[in-house]
Amino acid sequence: MPELPEVETVMRGLSAVLEGRTIRAASVARPDLRWPFPAGLAERLAGARVGGFRRRGKYMLMRLSGGDSVLIHLGMSGRMVAQPMDAPPRDAPVPHEHMALETTDGVRVGFVDPRRFGCVDLVPTAAEDGHRLLAGLGPEPLEPGFTPSVLAAALRGRRTPLKAALLDQKVVAGLGNIYVSEALFRARLSPLRAASSVTGADAERLVPAIRAVLAESIEAGGSSLRDYVHADGGIGFFQERFKVYDREGLPCDECPGPPGCPGIQRVVQAGRASFHCPRLQR
DNA sequence: CATTAGCCCTGAGAGC
DNA sequence: TGCTCTCAGGGCTAAT
Numbered sequence: 001m002p003e004l005p006e007v008e009t010v011m012r013g014l015s016a017v018l019e020g021r022t023i024r025a026a027s028v029a030r031p032d033l034r035w036p037f038p039a040g041l042a043e044r045l046a047g048a049r050v051g052g053f054r055r056r057g058k059y060m061l062m063r064l065s066g067g068d069s070v071l072i073h074l075g076m077s078g079r080m081v082a083q084p085m086d087a088p089p090r091d092a093p094v095p096h097e098h099m100a101l102e103t104t105d106g107v108r109v110g111f112v113d114p115r116r117f118g119c120v121d122l123v124p125t126a127a128e129d130g131h132r133l134l135a136g137l138g139p140e141p142l143e144p145g146f147t148p149s150v151l152a153a154a155l156r157g158r159r160t161p162l163k164a165a166l167l168d169q170k171v172v173a174g175l176g177n178i179y180v181s182e183a184l185f186r187a188r189l190s191p192l193r194a195a196s197s198v199t200g201a202d203a204e205r206l207v208p209a210i211r212a213v214l215a216e217s218i219e220a221g222g223s224s225l226r227d228y229v230h231a232d233g234g235i236g237f238f239q240e241r242f243k244v245y246d247r248e249g250l251p252c253d254e255c256p257g258p259p260g261c262p263g264i265q266r267v268v269q270a271g272r273a274s275f276h277c278p279r280l281q282r
Numbered sequence: 283c284a285t286t287a288g289c290c291c292t293g294a295g296a297g298c
Numbered sequence: 299t300g301c302t303c304t305c306a307g308g309g310c311t312a313a314t
Contacts, residue, residue, distance in 0.1 A: 077292075
């Protein structure tokens with residue numbers, strides 16, 4: 001589900017209610033999600049003070065006093081639900097809530113993930129980037145190290161379609177199916193192109209397009225389609241600004257007319273839907 | 283090494 | 299209304 005802007009937004013929401021607070025208690029409701037929960041997770045959380053948060057690609061890291069960081073991935077359907085503990089009591093357990101913690105100042109945060117594609121792990125804070133799930137990630141698209149030449153180098157020699165290459169977290173960290181389509185539209189590049197053909201001026205357009213679409217989405221609170229909500233239950237609004245994603249057959253609003261846009265096309269690449277304007281994107 | 287297919291799950295929506 | 303089918307924002311692993 002969540003791509004970089006959604007993870008960033010959730011993380012900011014968690015930071016607001018957890019940073020500097022002390023965890024009074026934690027509970028784990030099942031042994032595993034994608035992988036087993038780390039041994040002693042609830043015990044390691046209990047009593048710890050929450051330091052800062054950090055995002056790496058689609059992963060969140062919550063630093064604890066004591067030297068551990070909690071690594072969280074929301075998978076496709078994961079959400080973090082923060083509520084005051086004096087909220088009206090529920091008459092039934094929250095469905096698919098697999099983990100929860102409570103702070104000493106009365107906030108309860110649950111990790112809810114129906115599809116269970118998410119994961120939670122512990123990693124020493126001093127060695128976060130060495131974790132097996134983070135070690136291979138490509139550059140952060142919103143940081144200065146993500147430059148046209150870095151991107152072109154990552155795409156060099158790859159005969160796979162550009163769309164599939166940008167979904168590869170080793171090329172750039174944090175893009176998913178929505179934002180790849182949207183960034184390619186902004187850069188006027190076809191998702192069908194060979195990745196290796198993106199050099200020079202194409203890469204010079206693609207990097208700022210990726211940056212802009214991610215930054216604008218964060219600004220809008222992310223995109224709320226099926227499952228995604230903020231930690232406080234609020235929703236994002238960037239879906240209202242999609243130019244191509246899930247708009248098959250509709251005209252794009254940037255083709256010059258008349259006659260205007262021939263219609264946004266949906267194609268399946270590597271098992272995932274891609275959306276593009278065949279006239280503007282080459 | 284690069285690339286693809288299969289798979290892990292549940293739920294929402296479409297079509298009948 | 300209720301059934302069945304398809305698809306969904308991800309990413310690992312095994313096979314090619």
